[in-house]
Amino acid sequence: MATHSENQYFVPHGSVYPSILSLGLLSLISGFVFSVNHLAFGQWMMYLGAAVVIAMTFKWMGTIITENLTGKYKAWEDKSFRVGMIVFICSEIAFFAAFFGALFxxxxxxxxxxxxxxxxxxxxxxxxxxxxxxxxxxxxxxxxxVAPKFTAMGPWGLPAINTALLLTSGATITWAHWALIKNKRTQLVLGMLATVLLGVAFLVCQGLEYHHAYTELGLTLGTGAYGATFFMLTGFHGFHVTLGTIMLIVILIRCMKGHFTPEHHFGFEGVAWYWHFVDVVWLGLFIFVYWL
Structure with a gap:
């Protein structure tokens, strides 16, 4: 069994989660390969793999939350979590920098x-x-x-609305963070709930924007260099907003259960950092993809 003290990094006991998660990923990817090659069982392998990945993610994260609530994580773990989150966000910056670089x-x-x-x-x-x-x-x-005829997506309308939604969500999650530091539980939950709703509203508006692009503007992923870069940049950003919204929902539930304290709440902070990163990337998209 693991032992732990203030000066010793917590090392968890052996776990089957990595092995099962790896098998789920193998099933998911193999199923996709079989599916695109028109093998009927490939689709079911994909479904099975996706179910295993989702189940193991919830189970593994639940174990980590339990370890946190039972006092397993001290100063060393908190520091490593922060460094890990910073490195992760830096890798995401490099990811989007590559796509912005291709556009420029x-x-x-x-x-x-x-x-x-x-x-x-x-x-x-x-x-x-x-x-x-x-x-x-x-x-x-x-x-x-003969270049296909299309209309470029302008900055006003749905893109401007989405910009307002994300900027507002950055303010609401900051408001919730202040509430957590001051131990104002009601304000904390309301701030997180508002942030989640704004994230969902952004995704709905982006879906409407894509429908408008495909059905009315003639703008698709195959519309030359512009269409490819437009949907790659905005689509991957939308994927990140989706992941961020899911994380916000988890944090909202944890806030309602009282998992965080003013002194110990890195789980909240890590998601807040990620959400602010998503906001900043969208500002770059709005300026360089939609406006200029």
Missing amino acids: YMRMISVPDLAGFDVDITPYKDFLSTWPSAGPGGVVLGTEY
Whole structure:
């Protein structure tokens, strides 16, 4: 059994969770591969793998919460959790930086360069230097391309509403954090509930935005460089908002159960850091994808 003191890092006893979770992931990924190759049992392998992953995630996280509530985690663990969360957020920054870099490269370098070659020596003589770009247009390498017609997604309307929703959610989770520090339980729960509702509202609005893009604007994932970067950046951000909202719901339930104290509440802080990161990324998206 594990032993623990103020000067000793807590080492949990052996667990079957990693092995079972690995099998669930193997089933999920293998099922996907079989499914795309039109094997009927692949779909059921995916469902089984997903169920195992979800079950093990809840079970494993529940064990960690129990360890925390029973006093297993002291100063050393708190420090390592904070460092781990900082490293995780830095990896997420690098993830989005790659996609923003691809957007800037195509918009500022590759598209103008391809359209700027000498018309007498380049097969790209009719390449259209426009942004948003849905494709080369004109004659490229002896083949005539007709760029699909579409309308770029503007910054106002649903994108502006989503910006207001996320900025407000950043304020409500900060309000809840202040309440936790001052041990105001009602304000804490109300602040977290408001943050969850704002996150859900953002996802609903993004779904409506995608429906509008596909059905009315002609903007799809296959609409050239613009469509690809638009949906990759906003879609992955939406995925992060979904994960963040799920984490917020878990933290809300824990707040209602009184799991956090003004002195010990890193679980709350870690999710709050993640949510503020999501807010900042959206501001970058709103400016560079929607507005400029």
